[in-house]
Amino acid sequence: MEYEMGEGVATLRRELRQLVREHVPPDFLGAFTADPADLEVAQAFCRTLAERGLLCMAWPREFGGRESSPWEQMAVREEMWALHEPRGAQYMGVNWVGPTIMRHGTAEQQARHLPPISRGEVIWCQGFSEPEAGSDLASLRTTARRDGGGWRVTGQKVWTSYATMAQWCFLLARTSKGARRQQGLTVFLVPMSDPAIEVRPIASMIGPHHLNEVFFDELRVTEADVLGTVDEGWSLVQEVLAFERVGIARYARVERLLHEAPTALGDQWEKLPEELRGRWARMLVHARRARLLAYRVVALQASGRIRPDDSAAYRIAVTRLDQESAEVLMDIVAEASLPDEAGRRFRRAVADHRRYSVSATVASGSVEMQRILMARALLAAS
Incomplete structure (x- = not known):
């Protein structure tokens, strides 16, 4: 299974690797540590990418992109994840917040939100999961009730990555009760600086910034904050998750670490137990499988199709790869x-890598939920 990526992808990869060597310290392990300097490295690097038109390559020119192919954007994604994601949290805005606003936002929302994302100036967080609505997201309890010309939002979100550093939140709340739980949900774009929002960090082994509780106490939102159509936010969420799950190219980091192992060990490599080197080779095969599943989703998206079951298959493969x-x-x-x-x-x-892998089969939708998505798609097609 091969995919034609175009002649420029190899050149682009070399350029990205050179930029990382020039602007990112060799011991950089990501932006989300207790050291504020790591976050600043990531923010500065994002600005460098943006100045060169490399941050949002596949975006339309009118929104700050270069209208590059999805494969070039994939190359950026892989190179960044292979090197501990020196863009920090920007992948969220680049991969799915921005594209969703392009597809469903008003002209005013596009003008307000897309330029800062394309310049690498703003961080977004995702207000989805709740204490009793994680994998079963449609059962969420955060509510937005009508109040004059807008709404008042009350509720709690949990596991919200980057909430302590984000300027904006892509928030999902219930605006009415429908016959099905998936009905009556609405997406709001809200500033994290609002005093009605409180963020409480949750200590964890993967470090600060990743896990947080977010409380909304009578948060005032208006019609201008609604993304898409009121009560029809579930369709946006399905689209978002399809983009999000393939946008995390962790297989690229796995491949890099696996390939580095023989060099790092030197003469000690040949002394490893044969069984262990066999497991190492098997992981290389599994990494290749995850990569090809990601490419399949990108090819479908490039043709205008977004199929949650294909994203689910990729997600299962890459999270199992992470842990194994x-x-x-x-x-x-x-x-x-x-x-x-x-x-x-x-x-x-x-x-x-080990610390992050612990949560891999839960983050962005558990493996069990991905299997349910695939099963439903197969039954619907039968």
Whole structure:
């Protein structure tokens, strides 16, 4: 299974790698640490990408893009995730907040929100999951009730990544009760600076900024804050999740770490148990499978089709890869002494990958829910 990406993709990858070498410290392990300097590295790097037209390549020119092919945008996505995502949280705005606003937003919303995203100046968070509505998102309880010419939003969100640093929230709330839970939901675009919003960080092993509670206490929103049509937000959410799940190219990081292992271990590589090296080779095959599933979704999106079941298949493959590869890599570094700086850096990168992999089969929709999506699609097609 091969996909034609065009002649410019290889050149683009070389340019991106050179920019990372020039602007990102070699020991950078992501923006979401306790050190504010890491976030500033990511924000500055986003501005560098934006100045070169590399942040939102596939966007239309009128919205700050270059109208590049989806494959070029995929190349950016892979190169960034392979190197601990030096764009920080910008992938959320680039991959799905921006495109959703393009497709469903008013002219005023597009003018307000798209230029800052394309310049790498704004961070978004996602107000979806709740204490009793995670994988079963349609059962959410955050409500927006009519109040004059707008609404008052009251409720709680949880697991909200980047809420402590975000300027805007893509918020899903219930605006009416329908015959089905998926009916009567509406998307609002709300500023996180509003005093009616309170963010409480949740301590976790994956570090600050990733897990937060967000409380909405009579938050005032208006018609101008509604994205799409009132009560029809579920269709937007399905589109968003399809883009989000394929937008996280963690297989690229897995492939890089797996390929680095023999070099990092040097002469010790051949002394590893044969069974362990066999598991390492199997992970390379699984990484390739996840990559091809991602390419399938990109090809469908490029043709104007968005199928949640294809995104679900990719999501299952890449999250299982995350966890299985983390176990293999941890076993590899446990077998070796890595005394030099390159070895210590590799060990830290593997440990970082392991921390993130723990939540992989839950984040962005659990594996069980992805299987349900696939089953429903197969039954509908039969």
